Amino acid sequence: MKLSRAPNLLIAQHWINLLEQVHISCELHNRYMQGAMGDIPVDQCGPEVWLEHEADLPAAQRVITGAAPTPGAPLMRWRCGSCHESLEPQFTTCWNCGSSYSDFS
Ligand SMILES: [Zn+2]
Numbered sequence: 492m493k494l495s496r497a498p499n500l501l502i503a504q505h506w507i508n509l510l511e512q513v514h515i516s517c518e519l520h521n522r523y524m525q526g527a528m529g530d531i532p533v534d535q536c537g538p539e540v541w542l543e544h545e546a547d548l549p550a551a552q553r554v555i556t557g558a559a560p561t562p563g564a565p566l567m568r569w570r571c572g573s574c575h576e577s578l579e580p581q582f583t584t585c586w587n588c589g590s591s592y593s594d595f596s
Contacts, residue, residue: 493520494540494551503538505566505580506555515551516543565592 494517497503503519510517520539542551570577571585572595578585583592 492542492545492548494542494548495555497538497540500538501566503540506540509554509581510540510551513550513554515547515554517541517547517551518543569595571595 495506497506500522503522507517507519518541520541522538540555542548564583565578565580567580568577569580569592571588571590573590574585574588576585576587578592584590585592
């Protein structure tokens, strides 16, 4: 069943990574649709994240709601510009030295 349509492929992939981290089975649909159609309305194209199990829906929605892109937030692993620690995308500040991701982007 469909979980949600992502605004772009990068975010769809990001959601899937997050869902896999919490062991929710999911797959990416429509990844090649964007830019390949003529008359299809824009809101009917774009990458979609689908769940394998309907029971996972509430948890999955929480995951991607929490993962809504915020300005300046990392979408993938990043490296702290101060101490060079490698950080997961869910962290917007370096746990090692407290520097903020937005300080380096
Ligand atoms: Zn740091």
